[in-house]
Amino acid sequence: MLALPASQLRLALPDGGSEPVDSQAFKAYDLTRTSFGEGMTGPIVVVGTLPDGLSDDQAKTKQFDVADKLRSVDNVVAAVPVALSQDHRTAVFQVIPKDGPASASTVQVVSELRGKGSEIQQATGATIGLTGQTAGNIDVSAKLGAALPPYLAIVVGLSLVLLLLVFRSIVVPLLATGGFLLSLAAAFGAVVAVYQWGWLGSVFDVANPGAVLSFLPIILIGVLFGLAMDYQVFITSGMRESFMHGENAKQAVRSGFSHAAAVVTAAAIIMVSVFAGFIFSHLTMVRPLGFAMAFGVLVDAFVVRMTIVPAVMYLLGEKAWWLPRWLSRVLPDVDVEGANLQRTTSAGGTKELVH
Numbered sequence: 001m002l003a004l005p006a007s008q009l010r011l012a013l014p015d016g017g018s019e020p021v022d023s024q025a026f027k028a029y030d031l032t033r034t035s036f037g038e039g040m041t042g043p044i045v046v047v048g049t050l051p052d053g054l055s056d057d058q059a060k061t062k063q064f065d066v067a068d069k070l071r072s073v074d075n076v077v078a079a080v081p082v083a084l085s086q087d088h089r090t091a092v093f094q095v096i097p098k099d100g101p102a103s104a105s106t107v108q109v110v111s112e113l114r115g116k117g118s119e120i121q122q123a124t125g126a127t128i129g130l131t132g133q134t135a136g137n138i139d140v141s142a143k144l145g146a147a148l149p150p151y152l153a154i155v156v157g158l159s160l161v162l163l164l165l166v167f168r169s170i171v172v173p174l175l176a177t178g179g180f181l182l183s184l185a186a187a188f189g190a191v192v193a194v195y196q197w198g199w200l201g202s203v204f205d206v207a208n209p210g211a212v213l214s215f216l217p218i219i220l221i222g223v224l225f226g227l228a229m230d231y232q233v234f235i236t237s238g239m240r241e242s243f244m245h246g247e248n249a250k251q252a253v254r255s256g257f258s259h260a261a262a263v264v265t266a267a268a269i270i271m272v273s274v275f276a277g278f279i280f281s282h283l284t285m286v287r288p289l290g291f292a293m294a295f296g297v298l299v300d301a302f303v304v305r306m307t308i309v310p311a312v313m314y315l316l317g318e319k320a321w322w323l324p325r326w327l328s329r330v331l332p333d334v335d336v337e338g339a340n341l342q343r344t345t346s347a348g349g350t351k352e353l354v355h
Contacts, residue, residue, distance in 0.1 A: 002299070003185035005192040011145050012102035012211035013137040014285045016041060021207045033100070039077050042101025044110060045132030046070060046079075046093040051125040059088035065124045070095055073112045075105045091126070101134040102211040110138050141214040148217055155225050156181070166233070166334055167240055170327075171320045175312055176232040179304035184224055187296030191216070195288040204291065205280060216289050224296045227271060231305040234267075235260045239313060240321075249317040257310045268301030 016029030032040050050062050063081035070079035075098040083092040095113065097106045110130060117128050156177050163173035191212055193199045198209035239256030243249055275297065278290025313320045323331075 003189040006185050006188035009188055009192050010211040011141045011214045013141060013214050015101050017208040018284050020284055038100040039097040042134040044095040044134050046095055046128050046130055048091045048126045048128045050089055050091055054088045059084055062124055062126060063091050066120055066126050067093055069120045073109060075109050107138050110135050144214045152221060159229060168323050169321045170323060172236055175309055180225060180228040183296050183300035183304050186299045187292045190295045191288050191292045213285055213288055216292060220292045223293055227297055228300045231264045231301055234264050235305055250314055253310055253314045264301060268297055271297050
């Protein structure tokens with residue numbers, strides 16, 4: 001349920017609306033918004049290259065023709081010429097969208113304006129390009145969003161390989177990675193609910209809900225992955241060690257968990273406390289990042305690593321440590337638990353190992 005809002009995640013870079021309510025930046029943003037509309041807080045700059053050899057009057061006529069084409073795009077309130085170079089070759093236009101710079105409709109406006117380029121060139125002979133902070137922020141957000149799937153795939157793939165090597169089990173890497181994805185989805189869902197939809201906004205001091213910070217997902221994935229795998233290794237290595245040293249699978253889960261629970265609890269509380277300190281920072285762009293990491297660690301440590309993982313391991317019993325024979329022969333035996341050392345000692349090899 002916590003993860004459901006994550007499907008509505010929208011990414012954008014911060015604007016004046018994300019500043020503290022009592023700051024000068026927010027007051028100016030709010031005054032502009034209420035006086036002239038949301039779009040005036042983030043106008044789109046369009047630069048056009050006009051045909052050669054135009055007189056001053058012809059160039060101005062071309063400017064107005066291009067502005068008419070720009071104005072025909074949906075959700076554009078105004079499009080006006082603002083500058084013309086001395087050689088009459090370069091014109092600058094300001095396009096005012098209906099909504100703010102981080103809104104979904106403005107993202108669509110930028111896309112449609114770019115798609116309008118060929119039509120404008122055919123009709124007026126002018127070529128256009130978009131620039132300015134609004135278009136630039138939208139492009140950066142799109143690039144960061146496009147980088148998320150391969151980044152997440154690399155992180156998940158590496159975790160599967162490394163945990164497979166360490167624990168020599170098919171179930172443990174899948175369980176660890178699946179738990180990480182569950183915690184990540186829950187953290188994204190909570191961030192969307194609070195900072196994009198404004199739920200509990202009065203509690204977390206969210207005055208102007210909007211799109212989520214563009215680079216939050218990348219930072220959250222990296223930090224949460226590191227901590228999640230750390231907690232997983234703490235808990236599962238104790239279980240693996242007990243199992244390899246002769247305990248039955250279910251008893252190994254109990255003993256391994258009892259030894260690691262206090263360490264994981266203390267580590268998680270420390271990290272949650274650190275991240276939670278950023279939730280009420282005077283830097284509003286840091287707040288959702290602190291909230292996401294604190295919530296993600298809280299869910300991962302106490303719901304996933306200390307509840308779901310031990311429960312599944314206990315129910316599976318020895319099947320939790322299953323590894324196909326062909327894969328067992330291929331994988332190197334890292335022997336983190338020192339099982340080979342114990343077997344050598346039991347066989348009377350203590351002196352050889354000591355000396």
